Amino acid sequence: MKSYSIALIPGDGIGQDVTDAAWQVLSTVARHSGFTLTGTSFPWSCAFYKETGAMMPADGIEALRPFDAILLGSVGWPAEVPDSISLHGLLLPIRKAFVQYANIRPHRLLSGVEGPLKASDFDILCVRENTEGEYSGAGGRVHQGTADEVAVETSIFTRAGVERILRFAFEQARQRRGMLASVTKSNAQKHSMVFWDEVTRQLAAEYPDVEVTSYHIDAMAARVVMAPESLDVVVASNLFGDILTDLGAAIQGGLGFAASANINPDRSAPSMFEPVHGSAPDIAHLGIANPIAAIWSGAMMLEHLGEREAAGMIMAALERTTIRGIGTVPGKDRTRSITAAVLAALD
Ligand code: IPM
Numbered sequence: 073m074k075s076y077s078i079a080l081i082p083g084d085g086i087g088q089d090v091t092d093a094a095w096q097v098l099s100t101v102a103r104h105s106g107f108t109l110t111g112t113s114f115p116w117s118c119a120f121y122k123e124t125g126a127m128m129p130a131d132g133i134e135a136l137r138p139f140d141a142i143l144l145g146s147v148g149w150p151a152e153v154p155d156s157i158s159l160h161g162l163l164l165p166i167r168k169a170f171v172q173y174a175n176i177r178p179h180r181l182l183s184g185v186e187g188p189l190k191a192s193d194f195d196i197l198c199v200r201e202n203t204e205g206e207y208s209g210a211g212g213r214v215h216q217g218t219a220d221e222v223a224v225e226t227s228i229f230t231r232a233g234v235e236r237i238l239r240f241a242f243e244q245a246r247q248r249r250g251m252l253a254s255v256t257k258s259n260a261q262k263h264s265m266v267f268w269d270e271v272t273r274q275l276a277a278e279y280p281d282v283e284v285t286s287y288h289i290d291a292m293a294a295r296v297v298m299a300p301e302s303l304d305v306v307v308a309s310n311l312f313g314d315i316l317t318d319l320g321a322a323i324q325g326g327l328g329f330a331a332s333a334n335i336n337p338d339r340s341a342p343s344m345f346e347p348v349h350g351s352a353p354d355i356a357h358l359g360i361a362n363p364i365a366a367i368w369s370g371a372m373m374l375e376h377l378g379e380r381e382a383a384g385m386i387m388a389a390l391e392r393t394t395i396r397g398i399g400t401v402p403g404k405d406r407t408r409s410i411t412a413a414v415l416a417a418l419d
């Protein structure tokens with residue numbers, strides 16, 4: 073029997089609630105499908121930081137490396153630990169250390185979910201660069217706290233980094249509807265973004281079957297709202313992709329529905345799966361967090377592990393749940409009842 077070892081990092085706030093829910097669904101589907109998932113939980117979080125002074129132990133990355141995949145809830149408890157510490161101590165180092173350079177986020181309406189737009193027939197896959205760009209962490213502050221203070225944060229765009237994310241996006245487009253939108257701001261940022269556009273054009277020659285269009289990020293933001301059905305695969309830098317995927321979440325009904333996968337396409341290290349939403353400390357442990365984004369992320373994990381059919385079973389169960397109106401309206405259904413409905417729909 074096939075067996076996969078999964079590292080579970082529930083993290084903070086509702087991350088724990090939704091990871092529990094996703095794990096129940098994943099374990100059940102594994103039982104039905106004839107493979108085993110073994111979960112090992114890591115308590116790394118802001119609470120862990122308060123106890124130990126670090127978000128994860130010094131050998132945390134090495135502890136995760138042997139796993140087949142990582143399922144993460146959410147990280148952050150800004151009232152207790154500044155986000156700049158918690159994120160740079162756990163989530164971002166994992167993405168970088170494991171070269172999870174492709175952050176993929178599907179944006180479409182599950183059956184029965186109403187978005188805020190008139191359009192409902194959109195199906196967008198955002199491919200966000202996930203290891204460099206604006207979130208490289210390169211920079212510093214001098215003359216701190218004085219009137220002469222200077223803060224510098226440098227975006228890093230390497231040819232290797234830009235080429236591999238674009239190539240990944242071209243490949244995705246090829247497997248979908250053959251359209252790729254590459255997003256920059258090359259009219260204003262004349263070095264890095266002009267470079268990105270150039271690499272896009274160079275690669276386009278290798279993918280004559282993919283129709284590629286370059287957009288500026290501001291125009292793309294408007295297009296996502298005005299004509300989302302015109303988009304297939306959208307590829308963007310770390311910052312632009314971050315912002316666009318919250319917009320994508322909004323048009324698919326909210327952050328409760330937005331799933332994501334941090335993929336290492338070369339499979340040289342584990343990939344990580346997590347909902348797009350944050351830890352929402354205000355509703356943590358009240359039992360009202362929507363687990364759908366986390367469950368969908370779990371389906372993306374199975375897909376990555378090669379368990380396509382099982383992933384499809386989860387997606388079908390999600391839609392059988394939402395089409396009945398369960399989990400579709402924020403605050404209406406409890407985490408437990410949404411999870412129970414998905415579990416029941418698996419049979
Ligand atoms: C996301 C989150 C993170 C990101 C934050 C918490 C650092 O917003 O996954 O989109 O921007 O990568």
Ligand code: MN
Nearest residue numbers: 314315318348
């Ligand atoms: Mn984000």
